[in-house]
Amino acid sequence: MHIQKSKVAIIGSGLVGSSTAFSLITQGVCDEVLMIDLNHEKALGEVRDLKNSIKYLDRNVKVTAGGYEDCGDADIVVITAGAPPKPGQTRLDTLDISAKIAKSIVDPVMASGFDGIFIVVSNPVDMLAYLVYKLSGLPKNQVLGTGTSIDSARLQNFLADLVDVDPRSVYGYAMGEHGDSLMVPWSTVTIAGKSFQDVITDNPELVGDIDLDELVLKTTREGWEIFNRKGTTYYGIASACVGIIKAILYNENSIIPVSTLLEGEYGEADIFAGVPAILNRNGVTDILEIHLTEEEKDKFASSAAVIRENTGKILGYIAD
Ligand SMILES: NC(=O)c1ccc[n+]([C@@H]2O[C@H](COP(=O)([O-])OP(=O)(O)OC[C@H]3O[C@@H](n4cnc5c(N)ncnc54)[C@H](O)[C@@H]3O)[C@@H](O)[C@H]2O)c1
Numbered sequence: 001m002h003i004q005k006s007k008v009a010i011i012g013s014g015l016v017g018s019s020t021a022f023s024l025i026t027q028g029v030c031d032e033v034l035m036i037d038l039n040h041e042k043a044l045g046e047v048r049d050l051k052n053s054i055k056y057l058d059r060n061v062k063v064t065a066g067g068y069e070d071c072g073d074a075d076i077v078v079i080t081a082g083a084p085p086k087p088g089q090t091r092l093d094t095l096d097i098s099a100k101i102a103k104s105i106v107d108p109v110m111a112s113g114f115d116g117i118f119i120v121v122s123n124p125v126d127m128l129a130y131l132v133y134k135l136s137g138l139p140k141n142q143v144l145g146t147g148t149s150i151d152s153a154r155l156q157n158f159l160a161d162l163v164d165v166d167p168r169s170v171y172g173y174a175m176g177e178h179g180d181s182l183m184v185p186w187s188t189v190t191i192a193g194k195s196f197q198d199v200i201t202d203n204p205e206l207v208g209d210i211d212l213d214e215l216v217l218k219t220t221r222e223g224w225e226i227f228n229r230k231g232t233t234y235y236g237i238a239s240a241c242v243g244i245i246k247a248i249l250y251n252e253n254s255i256i257p258v259s260t261l262l263e264g265e266y267g268e269a270d271i272f273a274g275v276p277a278i279l280n281r282n283g284v285t286d287i288l289e290i291h292l293t294e295e296e297k298d299k300f301a302s303s304a305a306v307i308r309e310n311t312g313k314i315l316g317y318i319a320d
Contacts (some may be wrong), residue, residue: 006030009074011105013037013065016121018046019238020078021063025050028059029246033123034074038081050092068108075116076245077109079132082122084232091123091179092310096180099314107134108224113254117248117283120145120259121241125178127274127311129259133159134318138260141283147259148174148274149240151182154222163199163208165191172196173257173290174219175266175274176303182274183299184216188290247279260284267297271311 006049008030010017016039021033037043043065071077083097101111102122109118118136120129120143129145136143144186151174153167160167172189173184189196200207206260226233240256261270261314265287266275276288292300 003193005032007032007034007092009034009036009071009077009109011036011077011079011109012122013039013043013046013084014080014084015234016237016241017078017080017231018050019234020080020121020241021046021050021237022053023242024245025053025061026057026318027058027242027246028057028063029242030075030249031061032064034070035063036067036070037065040067041064042051043241068105069112071109071218072113072259074114074135075249076119077114078119078121078241078316079105079128080121081105085123085227085317091125095124095127095310095313098124099121099131099317102131103199103317106132110136116142117145119241119244121237123158123178124310125273126274126307127314130261130311131314131317133261133272140263141285143261144244144277144279144284145178145272145274146183146237146244147178147272148238148257150223150237151178151219152242152257152275153236155215155219156185158218159189159191159196161167162210163191173274173276175276178259178274178298178306179306180220181303181306182216182220183303184212185213185290185292185296185298185300186218187293208309223290224274239320244279248281249281251281253278253280253285255279255288258284260287262287262304265289266304268293268301271304271307273304273307279284 015033035043047063047065081096125145133143156167156170159170169192176182254274257274259272259274277284277287
């Protein structure tokens with residue numbers, strides 16, 4: 001008999017990593033959570049704290065602190081180690097240091113025999129996911145970044161608040177870079193199947209004077225609005241990450257916008273960018289190509305250009 005256990009390793013036991021672990025165990029998503037951090041004592045502290053939750057939760061999820069050598073039998077390795085931007089910095093300002101950290105992680109994880117799915121959360125996430133893909137040598141379906149999953153949730157929240165509906169009834173994606181250049185294909189946004197344009201027409205008192213460009217900017221800025229108030233963000237991204245993990249471990253075929261390798265989709269190739277993708281036990285099993293207007297195609301291409309330019313800056317880490 002062979003009953004398989006599900007194991008998620010989280011690298012980086014900071015705010016994002018520990019929030020992800022907490023969300024995993026409170027929802028009982030997997031059998032085992034492994035925490036790894038350069039600062040092993042920090043990982044141990046988080047593990048000891050997390051273990052004290054189990055008595056009051058639905059499942060006895062095993063939580064351990066360990067090293068990269070323990071990743072060999074993990075189904076998923078989540079990378080949250082990084083250097084979050086300091087006040088005044090953008091996500092792109094952390095590119096070089098984050099790339100160094102990613103390289104120091106991927107090599108030993110692969111040496112452990114890992115053959116599961118990497119989920120990159122560390123910023124700038126699109127470039128780092130590309131780097132992890134190249135360094136790991138894993139097939140493209142086995143490496144993804146959280147990308148615009150969090151931006152899409154933010155957009156859906158704003159739209160839901162405007163018309164007072166459940167954000168889960170709003171269907172719309174932020175796409176492209178998880179960063180300042182992201183775009184929203186408004187022509188595809190619906191509220192439970194009703195096009196957002198029709199919602200505007202039918203609800204002049206609620207959304208008649210809506211400025212869509214302003215809403216995109218607000219979506220882009222939301223991370224910073226949170227950052228300015230509490231110094232960082234973690235609950236939202238941890239929830240997005242766990243949503244992705246559930247789609248994979250439960251073999252759900254869920255469509256979630258994640259950062260994945262483009263090979264001609266949306267007119268782009270050889271970059272990781274946020275696009276709606278079908279996720280199941282194989283990771284990114286397919287990309288959903290929604291039809292964009294000419295203007296939306298241009299905006300996606302501009303965002304892709306930002307990703308391409310910045311990805312070019314870390315190619316040296318691949319050649320090393
Ligand atoms: N993708 C997103 O939407 C999103 C949202 C929020 C934060 N982030 C990113 O997530 C990352 C982590 O953010 P945080 O708030 O948890 O930061 P944090 O400073 O709280 O934690 C980072 C952790 O990484 C560890 N670490 C650093 N270098 C390491 C290495 N080489 N190996 C193992 N561990 C290492 C540190 O010891 C620390 O515990 C940052 O890159 C941040 O920008 C991404």
